[in-house]
Amino acid sequence: MAKIEDVARHAGVAPSTVSYVLSGKRSITERTRQRVLRSIEVLGYQPHAGARALASNRSNVVALVVPLRTGIHVPVIMRFATSVVIAAREHDHDVLLLTQNEGVGGLRRVAGTSLVDAIIVMDVELRDERVPVLRELRLPSVLIGFPADADGLTCIDLDFTAAGAACVDHLAELGHRRVALIGSPPEVYARGTGFATRTTAGFTDAAARHGVAASVHPCEATSAAAHRVVSELLREHPDLTGVVVHNEPLIGPVLAAFREAGRSVPDDLSVVAICPDELAEHAMPALTSVSIPAEEVGRQAVGLLMAKLAGDPVPDATLIDARLTVRDSTRSR
Amino acid sequence: MAKIEDVARHAGVAPSTVSYVLSGKRSITERTRQRVLRSIEVLGYQPHAGARALASNRSNVVALVVPLRTGIHVPVIMRFATSVVIAAREHDHDVLLLTQNEGVGGLRRVAGTSLVDAIIVMDVELRDERVPVLRELRLPSVLIGFPADADGLTCIDLDFTAAGAACVDHLAELGHRRVALIGSPPEVYARGTGFATRTTAGFTDAAARHGVAASVHPCEATSAAAHRVVSELLREHPDLTGVVVHNEPLIGPVLAAFREAGRSVPDDLSVVAICPDELAEHAMPALTSVSIPAEEVGRQAVGLLMAKLAGDPVPDATLIDARLTVRDSTRSR
DNA sequence: GTCGATCATCGAATCGCTTCGACGATGTGC
DNA sequence: GCACATCGTCGAAGCGATTCGATGATCGAC
Numbered sequence: 001m002a003k004i005e006d007v008a009r010h011a012g013v014a015p016s017t018v019s020y021v022l023s024g025k026r027s028i029t030e031r032t033r034q035r036v037l038r039s040i041e042v043l044g045y046q047p048h049a050g051a052r053a054l055a056s057n058r059s060n061v062v063a064l065v066v067p068l069r070t071g072i073h074v075p076v077i078m079r080f081a082t083s084v085v086i087a088a089r090e091h092d093h094d095v096l097l098l099t100q101n102e103g104v105g106g107l108r109r110v111a112g113t114s115l116v117d118a119i120i121v122m123d124v125e126l127r128d129e130r131v132p133v134l135r136e137l138r139l140p141s142v143l144i145g146f147p148a149d150a151d152g153l154t155c156i157d158l159d160f161t162a163a164g165a166a167c168v169d170h171l172a173e174l175g176h177r178r179v180a181l182i183g184s185p186p187e188v189y190a191r192g193t194g195f196a197t198r199t200t201a202g203f204t205d206a207a208a209r210h211g212v213a214a215s216v217h218p219c220e221a222t223s224a225a226a227h228r229v230v231s232e233l234l235r236e237h238p239d240l241t242g243v244v245v246h247n248e249p250l251i252g253p254v255l256a257a258f259r260e261a262g263r264s265v266p267d268d269l270s271v272v273a274i275c276p277d278e279l280a281e282h283a284m285p286a287l288t289s290v291s292i293p294a295e296e297v298g299r300q301a302v303g304l305l306m307a308k309l310a311g312d313p314v315p316d317a318t319l320i321d322a323r324l325t326v327r328d329s330t331r332s333r
Numbered sequence: 334m335a336k337i338e339d340v341a342r343h344a345g346v347a348p349s350t351v352s353y354v355l356s357g358k359r360s361i362t363e364r365t366r367q368r369v370l371r372s373i374e375v376l377g378y379q380p381h382a383g384a385r386a387l388a389s390n391r392s393n394v395v396a397l398v399v400p401l402r403t404g405i406h407v408p409v410i411m412r413f414a415t416s417v418v419i420a421a422r423e424h425d426h427d428v429l430l431l432t433q434n435e436g437v438g439g440l441r442r443v444a445g446t447s448l449v450d451a452i453i454v455m456d457v458e459l460r461d462e463r464v465p466v467l468r469e470l471r472l473p474s475v476l477i478g479f480p481a482d483a484d485g486l487t488c489i490d491l492d493f494t495a496a497g498a499a500c501v502d503h504l505a506e507l508g509h510r511r512v513a514l515i516g517s518p519p520e521v522y523a524r525g526t527g528f529a530t531r532t533t534a535g536f537t538d539a540a541a542r543h544g545v546a547a548s549v550h551p552c553e554a555t556s557a558a559a560h561r562v563v564s565e566l567l568r569e570h571p572d573l574t575g576v577v578v579h580n581e582p583l584i585g586p587v588l589a590a591f592r593e594a595g596r597s598v599p600d601d602l603s604v605v606a607i608c609p610d611e612l613a614e615h616a617m618p619a620l621t622s623v624s625i626p627a628e629e630v631g632r633q634a635v636g637l638l639m640a641k642l643a644g645d646p647v648p649d650a651t652l653i654d655a656r657l658t659v660r661d662s663t664r665s666r
Numbered sequence: 667g668t669c670g671a672t673c674a675t676c677g678a679a680t681c682g683c684t685t686c687g688a689c690g691a692t693g694t695g696c
Numbered sequence: 697g698c699a700c701a702t703c704g705t706c707g708a709a710g711c712g713a714t715t716c717g718a719t720g721a722t723c724g725a726c
Contacts, residue, residue, distance in 0.1 A: 001445070003712055014676045019714055026715095029674060046445035050392060051712035053383030054681045061448075064430070068415050075407040082401050085432045089439075094448065097397070097430040099418045106422075112334070112379035115394075115427065222615050223585070252556070252585055282555050336682055347706045352684055359685095362704065384682035387711045673722075680714085687709105693702075 002043040011039040022047070053114065062088055062305060063116040065098045065107070065130070067123035073248040076276060076294050077122065080144070083298030084120060091306045093117070104133045111137045118305045120144065124155070125193050140308035142301045145194045146317070154308065156301050156318040160195045160274075163290040163322035164202030167244040167272040170288065170324055172210035174332040176242035176270060179207060179214050180233055182226075182254060183246050186218040199246050199274065213239075219250060226253035227260075234261055241333055246274040251283060270330035277325065285328035296320055335376040344372035355380070386447065395421055395638060396449040398431045398440070398463070400456035406581040409609060409627050410455065413477070416631030417453060424639045426450070437466045444470045451638045453477070457488070458526050473641035475634045478527045479650070487641065489634050489651040493528045493607075496623040496655035497535030500577040500605040503621065503657055505543035507665040509575035509603060512540060512547050513566055515559075515587060516579050519551040532579050532607065546572075552583060559586035560593075567594055574666055579607040584616060603663035610658065618661035629653055 008015040013032060020026040021036040028036075039045070053059040064084050066077055085095045096116055098106045107130060110116045117139065121130055124145035131147045143155045164181070171179050181203045183189070184196045200216050207214030215237065219229045233240055243258075245251055251273055255265060263269045265285060273280050273289040280289035297320055307314045341348040346365060353359040354369040361369075372378070386392040397417050399410055418428045429449055431439045440463060443449045450472065454463055457478035464480045476488045497514070504512050514536045516522070517529045533549050540547035548570065552562045566573055576591075578584055584606055588598060596602045598618060606613050606622040613622035630653055640647045 001447075005712080015713080016677075016715075017675060027673070032674080044445075046442070048387065048712050049446040049448040050383045050386030052446075052714080054381065054387050055712075055714040057681075059383060061429070066415075074411045078407045078411055081430065082399075082432055085430055086434055089435060094443070095430045096394070097414065097418055097428045099415055101419055102422060109379070110427070112377075113382040113385075114334075115382040223617050256589060284556050338682080348683080349685075349707075350705060356684080360703065381682050385684080387713080388682075388684040390711075676719080
């Protein structure tokens with residue numbers, strides 16, 4: 001493995017000059033710059049990450065903490081993680097994967113050993129044990145989701161309140177007078193996961209605003225549970241004509257259950273989903289939906305992190321716009 | 334941040350002694366050992382990852398290359414990734430997440446900069462561009478899946494050939510005389526992804542062995558495609574009584590399609606799935622299945638990697654046993 | 667033509683750890 | 697009681713980059 005000294009010798013310059021060519025932190029004559037770059041290429045030089053980290057006090061690695069709990073749609077997590085990796089690479093950083101099972105210790109470790117420069121935490125709960133740790137760590141961090149006390153932290157998420165509201169707005173405009181929200185499993189609400197409660201709040205408030213009758217139904221992500229909720233809904237609210245589903249794996253089963261109950265979508269019932277566009281497009285019928293822009297959140301989270309690393313000021317809270325796309329599952333009545 | 338020198342001073346020993354206490358590479362009197370450990374705790378010392386990597390030529394990080402292509406069930410990838418992280422931590426290593434979009438360059442980079450000590454590659458194809466690169470890299474690596482030319486590489490995977498065969502064995506024993514395999518999307522076969530073709534081979538061979546009529550049907554992971562394949566199957570093979578599904582997202586739609594076509598499972602039709610147990614258990618009816626032990630594969634992959642890092646010999650190929658669990662979706666006829 | 671500012675480059679110190687050889691102090695065998 | 701291993705610890709030399717101050721060259725202004 002070639003080292004910087006080899007490059008320097010090959011190019012007839014000092015090692016520091018090579019370093020400056022690479023970092024651009026001092027001006028270098030174009031001629032020597034080219035010569036150095038040439039040597040780098042010829043020798044196939046790649047700087048040693050450890051040495052670099054030691055000398056510069058920067059590892060160019062960010063940690064990504066992914067949830068491994070139940071009740072959260074895995075493909076969304078994965079899309080998000082992927083977009084973080086891609087965005088990080090665009091900023092010349094790599095991503096270290098951390099899971100929850102090490103608990104808060106993982107954060108302490110990667111921060112304490114200077115293994116990473118910054119941290120992204122997904123699926124933040126209202127009262128999250130990681131939040132105080134992040135505060136004391138003094139490494140830059142970005143949270144996906146909003147804890148109850150977000151003071152001094154940088155948070156980003158889809159605007160779930162607006163998402164919940166947008167669904168109701170749409171249904172209300174179409175003339176629906178009773179709507180229901182089929183949501184995440186009960187344990188997700190019990191954990192106080194922000195996105196679930198915020199959706200509910202937006203949904204409920206908007207319904208009140210429109211004078212529309214509304215109810216909320218947490219639901220396990222199983223086909224059986226979907227059937228149970230649907231039959232309960234139809235029994236208790238015969239006047240129900242609008243349904244919002246915010247629970248990805250349930251979308252198929254819920255549609256099936258309505259179909260089996262003899263309710264056709266969108267003729268008898270309008271359905272709006274909060275889910276990735278891809279899912280909404282592939283359903284039958286294609287679903288009117290508010291999309292979850294995982295890629296966008298990932299990209300922006302990394303952007304915020306890089307800004308913080310650069311010492312630039314960033315907003316405490318970033319809400320990603322909720323956009324409703326009308327497809328074939330909603331109809332006016 | 335405390336450094337090793339601070340610990341040494343606090344404990345009244347030389348820095349090297351602290352290092353040896355930590356690494357255990359030389360014997361230390363129990364008494365000084367305790368003293369050093371105490372100082373470490375008091376000062377909250379954590380070794381600097383970069384410095385360690387520079388001096389020891391080991392970063393204690395392994396790279397995990399995850400696929401981002403379509404046609405592969407995301408939750409399985411995620412479970413696998415998670416188990417790799419957990420297993421790696423048990424060996425005192427961290428996991429760097431690499432996606433495909435950097436192509437082969439990512440591998441070259443993390444290896445060339447000594448950012449990682451070893452590499453795990455998921456979803457290896459028969460003719461995979463990463464394989465030659467891994468060979469030239471001379472970092473220890475483990476592949477999940479088998480490329481066409483696996484010479485000198487360490488590979489591990491579920492024994493999909495046995496899995497495909499086990500399904501047919503089971504159905505044949507139950508007296509079924511015509512079976513069909515609903516498999517991955519066509520593009521997965523086209524890519525020559527090993528697991529798909531191996532399942533097919535096992536399926537076909539076993540059928541021949543049992544004198545059972547068999548056909549294979551690649552299928553997109555959409556509800557519409559499932560319905561199409563099912564009606565095609567029923568039309569062309571009226572004597573069909575056994576179906577194997579090897580395509581996770583399709584399981585629900587396929588069951589629904591049969592139901593809608595008036596075929597009841599398991600009365601009219603026996604269905605075996607190749608999928609994670611969790612999925613099989615939650616289906617209605619619960620599916621007889623060959624499970625995909627993602628956790629087991631991850632754990633063993635890391636085990637192999639650590640053995641290679643330690644210089645121990647490891648087998649070139651490791652096949653994880655395919656175990657069929659009988660549930661409610663198969664019946665003798 | 668001289669002086670100070672600017673520019674391009676160099677050399678040396680530094681980052682925090684591991685590891686190797688050295689060296690007293692003990693232990694062992696005869 | 698002596699020679700020789702063995703054991704526990706120390707000190708110093710790297711590991712391969714970055715960065716800061718210094719230095720000679722170049723330049724414009726007067």
